[in-house]
Amino acid sequence: MNIQGVSTGNLTINQRLFVLIILFIGLPFFLLGSFWYQSSTEAIEQFAAGANKRIIEQTNVSLDSYISNLENSTYPFIHNPQIQQFLSAAQLTPYAYFQLAKKVEDDLFAQMIYGRSDIIGISLVAENKRQITDYESAPGLLDMSEIRKRNRSYQAQLDQFNDFQIIGLSRVGNTPALTVARKLYDNSSFLYKGLLIVDLNLKQLGAICSNDSLGGFDVWIMGKDGQMIYHPDPSRVGTPVEPGLLTRIQNRDSSFFRHQDTVSGTEKMVLHERSQITGWTVVADLPLNNLIGGLITQRNYSLAAAAVLMIIALALVGGFSLSLTRPLSMLQKLMARVERGDFVLPTNVNRFRNNEMTAVFHSFYSMTGELKRLIREVQDSQLKERELMIKQKESELRSMQSHINPHFLYNSLEIINSYAIADDHMEISRMTRALAHMFRYNIGHAGSVVPLREEMTHVQYYLDLQSARFRRLRIDMNLNERDLNRVNAVRLTLQPIVENVFIHGYRGKKPSYLGINSRAEANYFAIIIRDKGIGMTAETLWQIRQILQTREKPGEGMQPNDGEETTSGIGLLNVHQRLQLTFGDEYGLQLVESVPLEGTIFEIRLPYRTSEEGHHVPDHVDR
Template identity: 25%
Template sequence: MRVNPFKTFRIDVVFFFGFAVIVVGFVGLIVLFSYVNGSREIASNTSYYQQKLLVELHKKLNTYLQDIEQSSNTAALNFSDDRDDLLTGSPYERLRSQTEIRQQLNNYVFSMSALQSIHVYSDLKPSYNIQDYVQFLSLEQLEQEEWYDELRQSDDVWLGERSIRTNDGEQPVIGFARRVYNQFNRASAVIVFNVSAPVFQSLITTEDQRSSLALFDETGRLITHSGSDDFFIRSEQEIKNQLMSQEAGAKRAGDEFVVWSSSPDSKWSLVEITSWKQITAANLKQTQVILTMGLITIVLLLLLTVFLSRQFIKPVSLLLRAMSAFSLTHKTALPQDYRNEFGELFQGYEDLTLRIEQLYGRLDEQHKKRRASEMKTLQMMINPHFLYNSLDQVNWMAIEADQPRISRMLSHLAQFFRLALSNSDSLVTLSEELAHIESYLAFQQIRWEERLRYRFEIEEAATGLYVPKILLQPFIENAFIHGFHGRQEALLVIRAEIRENRLKITIKDDGSGLAAGWQQQRSAKGGYGLRNVRERIEALFGEAFGFTLNASPEGGTEALLTLPLLPTNTFDQTDKGGSEDVENSNRR
């Protein structure tokens, strides 16, 4: 089940933690936005300036590559002409021509400082000396070179970085291999210009020591690099795919920031990587400063929140203590200097306590009056007791005078009064009300004898329901006074049943029926009695309940009472009194 904190926890706790969550969340969003946006801006600026730098490096590199390629082309043409002459001469002329070829190629090495050496693979006499800058190698050895497969599909190709033996030991070089064609347009030799790798690397080296650069050819093959090569070797295939799909761009790859650019002239690509941590170091420091300031702000705001929450909860606590300690004999004083909503609460509470004191005073006064009324009621109970004793004395006199009918009438009359006056409740059960009516009918039976007939048709479930006291007697009395007046015989039917969730009581007689204008009659013989019944029903149950009088189709009058179903007495809360006892005068 979802818990509403505003209905469960203390106000100061909800205020503090609610404000704390908002402040911490807001500061966290600011710090996060500052770091992310700052990193994005730094990456954008770094990418922009590194792209410009790579373009400049491409221009310098293209010039250098073109010099190497053009020199290689010139050397290949000269070698082809000299070789054709060499094959037609004497052995001495061949040796002299090969020496001239070596001299020409040495001139290239001496004129180009970056050129480490030149290797010539041909059918000339092999001459390999590590001290010479120009080496003549056999065609059989050409086929054994690892890079030979790269040359099969092209007339010239740049070779990746490799090492060769020189007079100074193993030296890293980057080679450019070119086929040499004879007069019959057949490949007769291969000339390889070996460029010093450090010189090549110096062309792609920047002043930023944090960066590493790598050079890739148009196929995405790594030619050379400056700085650490771990990332380039590890991500060579991924870099190749990126270069094939996009000529220039920038992206973050793990802990590295990668920027690349391809030259439209050479189709070669330069890739520069920089540590992401180093790029964002300044932004991280700035974010840390913002975070520190944010934490200080959070602490200050939380202290302010504690202060404000205490100020807000203080008047509420005062009011709660005043309510808990409320007593009519001890009044807790509340502050009078509040002019806001708390002041209105305090004033409202004081008005409420004043009203309670007034109501308590009235209740106390009513209680005193009620006690006085109860005393009067006890005193008035003496009158019914005197009435019962008087009827009892008259009854004994009738017995002594041998008047049994008068004795029975007095006995039934005493029983009738006992049932009517012995219970102070306003509601009685239907069975008690029927017992009261039966006493009255027994009284009338003595006078009417066999000429009076009556019967009860009562549902068993209705006998325990509560009805207003002395409810049926006015209708029975009216039947005798108005309906049966001047008649020789009389019939009464009293029916009680439960219908439509209501208690329906029908009193039907075969008398003379309703007189014209009966509703305007207000005599003591009947009109006031029925009005009293109607007013009592409406006062107890509302206007939805009451009774109707109608002429019976068989003659006479039919009264229909509609009452609610009351299985318990929900109206009388006072103690029952007067039922103990009056003597029973039926002593025969």
């Protein structure tokens, strides 16, 4: 062997391996090191930017939501009678004006300010120079004449404003404030004649921007005019953004860049994202050393250690590397076969004379055999468990249905119905027909899938009987008739939930209300059942939700305290399990809400019928 004129014929295998390592591993490694160093640095920056960019976008979404909620809170002012009187009344006596102002402050201003710590004050300004102001929440002493003067200047710019206008930063006393305005128009002339002006402190903006997930970034907000609307440093609020930085932010070719800070002299990474709703730009900056300095140092140490360990390891294993290559290659192929699910392996592993590798092969074969056995046991166990559960449910239903002789019941009910009709007792006839329908429906196969219309018809008959029993019961059923034929249900699943309302929801009191409504979603159809009964305690609510979530009966993982609520939970669980066994885990029963002495809300999620059944997913979704 000859490498660039150097004879290697007298070199040992270890020496030859050393030369090969130097020429084909070490040299390329160190030559490419500097290039990889630069590439990895850029990759780290890209990763950091990408990770934090999502948080910046979420911050922007939160700001948009904050402004949108604020805008929504101004809608009650548009058509309010007091506001219309304030805008359009030609003349008001001082007392009438005082009464009107007090009513606006008590009814509208108080409602908007209630529960909000971010509102400093509210002003209502009309073109007839009238003003109603409320700045009781503002800190310190205020010169209200300055505020009214400012409000009049905003009123003069009314035609330049949008319906809802973010005016920008102003000062209320010594407090920086974000000012927004809502244009108000006269309902009779449809002309804009007033402004609702709201002054907000910057605490909520600060809370949105102070996201710990950003890992040390300073987050601030820039307005359309390049002014800092919010900054963690209060002294910089309201100041213009540095021109060089402003130019790069406004250049939307890149969402992040490096920037040399002229004040601190440090190089920073800057991320920015502009909102299409507010026009604001959320900016985050962090000194570059804080972001990647530690990672670069750690990476350099790791690379150096890896290089040294690689050379040492290759030098040590060079003498017997060939003896390991072939058995390891074969073992790798066998592992790939096992990974693909092929557990039938060759048996000629004893041809390797390396005792250690032979032991490894025997261990691998033992592990593969055990893995194959365990997989088969798990599959058999799951299959048997599912079959047993289905058979158990079917057995329970058959046992329940077998207690009734349907022909005897039908004949008896028909006789009762005939006597009732003959004696003109139509209420008894109606109840008898309802009871006959329920018996006829109950003896059907309890696991069969039926259109939702059949289940709702069964529930309606049941409610007819309950209405005859409880005369003051009010039933509010609001369902879209078109939906009843395009949704699947399992026979005898809705009536037990409704019956649960009478047994447990109104335990100890007479039923007064039952509501059954629906909601169409993209992937499921929801039936909402609501009562105004005794409700549940927080502990009972948690226990029943756990039963539905874990699908475990009490005693299999939890111990509810209330025996009757436990019975209710088991009945609900049976319905929940039947729905999920038939349609899948994404459907079933949910306990939405329950408040003691106020009532309970259940939601049943059902699938839409497939095209083979004559229907498909909805062409609209109720929102």
